[in-house]
Amino acid sequence: MxxxxxxxxxxxxxxxxxxxxxxxxxxxxQHPLALFITCSDSRIDPSRLTQTKPGELFIQRTAGNIVPSYGSNLGGEAATIEYAVAALKVRDIVICGHSHCGAMAGILKPEAVNKMPAVRAYLQYAEATRRIVEENYAHLTDPARRLMLTVEENVLVQLENLRTHPAVAAAIARGELKLHGWVYKFETGEVFTFDPDQNHFVPLAESASPQSEPHRSLPPI
Amino acid sequence: MxxxxxxxxxxxxxxxxxxxxxxxxxxxxQHPLALFITCSDSRIDPSRLTQTKPGELFIQRTAGNIVPSYGSNLGGEAATIEYAVAALKVRDIVICGHSHCGAMAGILKPEAVNKMPAVRAYLQYAEATRRIVEENYAHLTDPARRLMLTVEENVLVQLENLRTHPAVAAAIARGELKLHGWVYKFETGEVFTFDPDQNHFVPLAESASPQSEPHRSLPPI
Amino acid sequence: MxxxxxxxxxxxxxxxxxxxxxxxxxxxxQHPLALFITCSDSRIDPSRLTQTKPGELFIQRTAGNIVPSYGSNLGGEAATIEYAVAALKVRDIVICGHSHCGAMAGILKPEAVNKMPAVRAYLQYAEATRRIVEENYAHLTDPARRLMLTVEENVLVQLENLRTHPAVAAAIARGELKLHGWVYKFETGEVFTFDPDQNHFVPLAESASPQSEPHRSLPPI
Amino acid sequence: MxxxxxxxxxxxxxxxxxxxxxxxxxxxxQHPLALFITCSDSRIDPSRLTQTKPGELFIQRTAGNIVPSYGSNLGGEAATIEYAVAALKVRDIVICGHSHCGAMAGILKPEAVNKMPAVRAYLQYAEATRRIVEENYAHLTDPARRLMLTVEENVLVQLENLRTHPAVAAAIARGELKLHGWVYKFETGEVFTFDPDQNHFVPLAESASPQSEPHRSLPPI
Incomplete structure (x- = not known):
């Protein structure tokens, strides 16, 4: 301390x-450029990563960069997202997962979170991630690759959850908000973004216009 | 973008x-030094403020550095706190409010958040803050001082909420966790901490051992 | 009947x-002296125990003298507490646990309440009690002592929950409300109160000023 | 204190x-005779009123002897009722309202509870009471009689809520549980019970078998 x-x-x-x-x-x-949603993990520093200055990034951080879908239980994520979009009028939201994520490891190994009822309950909002991995990637047995894939799929799942938030849906509908899904591999400094054309995550290009509205439209490879 | x-x-x-x-x-x-709970506000950069490096701060950020009290609705805050304490074994948790906080302004002016139902619902977890200010500080009419006071009182209120989380209560009970309440005035770079002896927030001293378990035990001044 | x-x-x-x-x-x-929160247990008679007359004790009784922390789910406890403090202006709140409490036995033996979903859900508000006992008292294996300890720790946990109620927080802040944690051993007629200096429950002394604001500040002994 | x-x-x-x-x-x-649900009001002493000894009455007390209908929000009332019926196997449940009830006064004068959000929220479980009085008794303008009528109607409404609790419904269905609706007029010592034949509350007779399952089957008079 x-x-x-x-x-x-x-x-x-x-x-x-x-x-x-x-x-x-x-x-x-404040007039931030974007809402940046990432994990609480101590190894992530969004301001340093994006080389932004105070005032530029509105930042939401909870374990696993999970975004509960909108519903009757309105917690910090719903309020923070609503405030960013409806009050601050941000034009972009990034959900940024990262390599070696402990929350995603908990999805692959539920017994590890057995004694943490609040973590277990929160991971319910990533249950789609768990199922996508379990039902589509049985052949992928290498633990390191399986964890990275879970991180990637979870970014896509949380983007779907994000779209259920009324302020987000309304702003997208009037063309004033774009969503972006990224994965940060902190040990190499690389950032990947989902490319719908290639149907997988690719290195974030400097010149290319950033992907928005990344949905999986094909079965994963 | x-x-x-x-x-x-x-x-x-x-x-x-x-x-x-x-x-x-x-x-x-990761083996972070502390869990640092602060607002999503773009003007706050916890790593820069504390001059910490990647791996040192586990960070939770939602609007207004609010910590819902523990209960049946387990969201990101409960999961993040539980993970930090029970899995990562952090020894310190800081709740850090800040000057010019938009969420706290929303408490003082509820009509401003009328069209943001998720924000309004989330501010219920700071209803104690609103009442303490309303019922004890009627005489304080200057808007700037009233907002700063609300920020301060909210840090104390959220510390009480934090104590209701089982992992926190258990770790405090065995002497392995300390709680700290801070307020960051970004325009001057100052950080204040609650001093139970003086019964108000004082500048964070470099040498003094950091306050822990800060409760108000006397009427406010 | x-x-x-x-x-x-x-x-x-x-x-x-x-x-x-x-x-x-x-x-x-009515102008009651205090709000007395205790268990529904048929062996407890608060008026007889305190030798008070009609009009003197405002009484809240639910299983296990549990006080859900304040939040979006406002039930009878939140309403009763708010009415006692904000409308009746009671100056003291006692939370009084008792020996041989069935709800606390349910905490130690969760399978006993497996077929009672409402009881199990309510005991979530005493999850901190369960964890404190499990994580700090592994050495205490005698069932009778373990149950009595759970009763004691639960009184402290519910006091923390009580502090999250806005009306309570506001009244404490202006010095108009004190909280007291008691345990009643009905088979001997004894009443114990938490002594922060000694860090455990001690017999309620006739002359000593009643403890208020009892927090554990040290590891339990 | x-x-x-x-x-x-x-x-x-x-x-x-x-x-x-x-x-x-x-x-x-404990093997209590009955579960006795009444108001937290300091002027009510259920044990003295019924001349029962410790061990005979399992007692639930929250403001206004309100019993939230069974649902997703499981609080102290649901747990206490379930424990009394499923674990202690009580054979009778009494809901006992009382004269000069502050919670019922709040129903008739909602602006009185405007600054008490938890009370206001809890009174939603007595909204049927409010509507029955408003829509059927417009002609009854005397405030004292109107309040007493509200107390009576609320007992009937809370009995309906009580029937929604699964443990209660199941025990009634197998003939092992009876429900009773009483009103206690503390200033005269009288107790009234609902008589379905006469369609109103009548003095509780010493010899008559206590009414059970009291429903209104006719419009009120």
Whole structure:
């Protein structure tokens, strides 16, 4: 804990003066570029990864970058998404999974989360992920590849959940919002995005216009 | 959106090589110092504020750094907290509110969130914050001070909610977890922590041992 | 059932005349000393135990003296607590557990409540109790002591849940409400209260000022 | 609070020895005569009213003796009822309303509970009571009579809610459980029970077999 406190004092002494002017303008309000939904995992730093500055990314982080589908139980995800779209009018939402995700490992090995009832309950919102992997990839037995595939499929599943949110559906319908599915492989620095034409995840190209509305339209390969 | 994609390519070209060795060790697993719960607000960058590196902070972010009390509706907050405490064994949890928080402004001006049902529903978990401010601070009419006070009181309220989570209660009971309530004033770079002796928030001191288990035990001043 | 009806007639013939004057003044309204939250167990009689008269104790009784934490599901406990604090302005709330509690036995032996889905669901609000006992008292194997300990820990857990109720939080914040955790051992007539200094439950002393705001701040012994 | 503590010590010194033998047998378990559901109101003492001893009445008390109908939100009422019927095998359940009930006054004057969201939410389970009174008794304008009528109608409404509980429905179906609707007028000591033949509440007779399954079968008078 002492390390965090000392880090803050170092920030105040050495770093804050660089940000001072920017923060003064941000007192007036925020106009983020996008809502970035990713995992709570300590190995992910969305601002560093995207080289964005304070004020540019509105960030939602819970275990497994899961987005419960819209329903009677309105929790933090529903509120955060609604606020980003309806109040802040973000134009893009990224759901970004990542390699070596503990929550996705929990999907493949349910007994590992047996003593964690809240985690187990939350993984119900990724039950489609579990089934897609189980029913379509029986042949894929290598654990590392199976986990990465689960991460990828989960990004697509959570995008479907995201579309059930009324504010999101309405903004897509009027052409003011695009959705993006990414996977970040932190150990290589690579980011992959789903390409509907190729029907799998491909490296995020610098020039290509970012994919939006990525649905699987073919059976997975 | 193009800015994000270009940022990622800049990260890959210029930054990743600095992190490469660190990330290689992190493939084995994460051992974060703390769970850091803060708002989705784009003006907050927890890693930059605390000068921590990848692998050091497990981060939960939803609007208003709200933590629903534990109950039958298990969402992302309950799962993320349980995973951090029961699986990752973090020893500290920080709830960090911040100046100019839009969710807290929504508490003071409910008509502003009238058209956002998911936000309104989520703010029910901060209803105690609203009542504490309404019933105890009628005399405080300056809007800016009233908002900052709401941010502060909400950190204390969410700490109470956090204590209802079984994994948290069990870890506190065996002396293996401490809770911390902070407020970050981004426009000055200051961080404040609740001091039970003085009964209000004070600047986070570099040397002092960080406050834990902060409860209000006296009427507010 | 006939016994109840005959008891009522005996009350009307022999007892009511003693209470007549008191009840006439109580028609105007009630001003109870405290909200007393205890179990539905037939062996507990709060009025007899505290030697209070009609008008003095506002009483909430459900199985296991459980207080669901505040949230979107507002049931009888939330309403009763809010009414006691916000409308009746009680200054003290006691949560009183008791020896040989069937609900607490259900926590230790979940298979016993397997066929009672409503009981099982309600015990989720005491999941923190179950975990504290399981994770911290593995060495305590004597069933009788283990049950009594569960009763004690549950009183502390339910006090945490109680603090999440907005009316309670607001009244504590302005110094107008105190919380008390008691355990009643009906077979000896003893009442115990949590002493934060000694970190365990001690006999309720006649002269000592009653404990308020009892939290565990140290690992249990 | 000091009065409660002193009352307990008086109980221990002067009263407990009378109960000692009884309590020793009750350590083995409870076999209550009935589940008695009544209001939290401080002016009601069910044990004194029915002249019952410890071990004889299993008691549920929340504001307004309301019994939420069975559904997805399982709270203390559902658990307590299920435990009483399925585990303790009680043969009778009494719902007992009372004169001058503050919760029923809140039904007639909703603006009085406007600032109590949990009370307001809970009164939704007595919405049928409100409508029956509003739609059938427009001619009854005397406030005192209107309140007493609301108390009576609410007992009948809550009996209907009680019948939706699976454990109750199953026990009624096999002839092992009877339901009773009473109103206690504390200022006179009288208890009234619903008489389906006369279609209104009548004084509880000493000899008559207690009414069970009281439904309104005719329009109210």
């Amino acid at each position: 002492q390390q965090l406190v000392q880090g803050i004092h170092r920030f105040q002494r050495e770093i804050f003066s660089q940000d001072k002017k920017l923060f003064e303008t941000l007192v007036e309000g | 193009q800015q994000l994609v270009q940022g990622i390519h800049r990260f890959q070209r210029e930054i990743f090589s600095q992190d490469k060795k660190l990330f290689e060790t992190l493939v084995e697993g | 006939q016994q109840l009806v005959q008891g009522i007639h005996r009350f009307q013939r022999e007892i009511f005349s003693q209470d007549k004057k008191l009840f006439e003044t109580l028609v105007e309204g | 000091q009065q409660l503590v002193q009352g307990i010590h008086r109980f221990q010194r002067e009263i407990f020895s009378q109960d000692k033998k009884l309590f020793e047998t009750l350590v083995e378990g």
